[in-house]
Structure formats: structure tokens, C-alpha cells
Amino acid sequence: MISAVDRIMSQSEWILDGNFYFVRAERNDDFGQATIIETAGGGVEEGEELQDAIKRELKEELGVKVDVICKIGVVSDYYNLIHRHNINNYFLCKVEFFGEK
Template sequence: MNDEELHLNLEDKEWPLTTIDHDRMIARAIVVDGDDNFYFVRANRDDDFGKATLIETAGGGVEPGENLDTAIRRELIEELGAEVEVICKIGVVSDYYNLIHRHNINNYYLCRVKSFGDKHLTQDEIEDFHLSTLKLHYDEALAEYEKCSSTRLGRLVANREVPVLKRAKDLLDVKE
């Protein structure tokens, strides 16, 4: 396995493309602990995308003037309460949410947990998305993505994240 970054360009085949009117720079992470547990967020949504329960990597939008390293560390504290060591950048996945006219530029990192503390979720994350933490082994995570792929949004997320999770597992296996 070489250390070349993963680069994927994905289309939204769930909703028709009318127009894309904005880009969103995003920092996301595959987060692992010393016991090979992976940490994700569970979202229970009922919004423009429909009703869905999803597994997703922790992460979110990069704020104006913020670099990716700062953004990933901030997002992991907010959503997981996790202080992390950034092991490496996994790569970039470009995907689209046609329904909301958005192009996502997802920058993925592989991170190891140093410690857990309090989460700092936004009101939307608490009230609209009902975010909670999932701690899963690799095979359980793959099964969870498969289960959540029964919805249109779940398929978009799984198409983006399963290749990244597999790449992260390969990188971890090489480092051991």
C-alpha cells in the first residue's frame, strides 16, 4: 500500500441536477482509538432530504480564515469531544448534494484519539440532527453504512465514506 492520497469525484444520482450554486469546504476524520474502535456520529434527520438515520464521519464546514488542521481538530472536539493526533491526510472526496445545489469538497484525515471530554454541539446538531456518538469496530461500521444505505441520503453518504474507511483501514494495517 502506497501513501498516495485518495481522490474521488462522485455524482449525486439520487436527486436530479438543476444547478450547483455553492461549494462547501469540509474537514472530516476517520477517528480510531488504541483498541481499534472507530468513532462516528449518528444523525437522525427529518428535513429536505427526507427522514433518515445515518452513520457519518465527524466533521463539518471549514470556517472563513480557518485552515484544515484547525478545522478538523475543532470539529472533532465539537462533535465527539475528542482531542486527537492527526496521523495523516487520507484524501479528498468531491461530491454533490443536488437537492440543496451544493458541491462538497471533503478533506479526510486519519486521527487517533488522545482523550475524550465534553462535546460542543450546535443547536441544529442537537435539535435537528440529534447527533450522537457511535463506537464501532471496522466490520460493524461497514455493516452500519450498508444498513443506512436504504435511504437516498444514506446512499450518498455511504458512497462517499465507505471508500475512505477502507483506505483508512489499509493505512492502519500498514502502520502496525
């Protein structure tokens, strides 16, 4: 059962020209200063399909249009600092083209 503190996420690992890509980010916020390597993606909106969410998130965040190849798996974690349970759905995506964000 999904509760009010659960967050459904859609994440991706994506390929272009046979290479796999991740997102490198620098941060200095309430969670601390860090350089992190992560997958791109984000929250699924109410009523939105998981595959539509990952396409939307990659377009919004990176200006990338992708084709979803397959679902890789699901990872459930608990974000202790903000007391939130995340359900992360991972997809393998192929880049169709880079465009504007």
C-alpha cells in the first residue's frame, strides 16, 4: 500500500552511440556539500504512467528525447533526513536526440 509519505520515482540509465550516461551534479544545501553521480529522473505525477514520467523528466531536466527500451527494476529506499519512502523504477532508455530544455 502506498502512503502519503511514499514517493513514486521514475529513473533512467540511458545510452547514446553505445555509451552509458549518468548525471554529475555539485550541491551545497541543507543536505551537505557533495559531488554526486546519479541517474536522471524524478517524481511521477498523479495519473501519469511510469514510462511517460521518465520521458517527461529527461526532457525537462536535460533537454533529451528518449525511447524507453525496457524496465530494469525497482529499488525501494527510505530517505531518513526528510522521512520519505521512495519507490524508484529504473528504465533503460536510448537517446533519440538532444534538444532544448
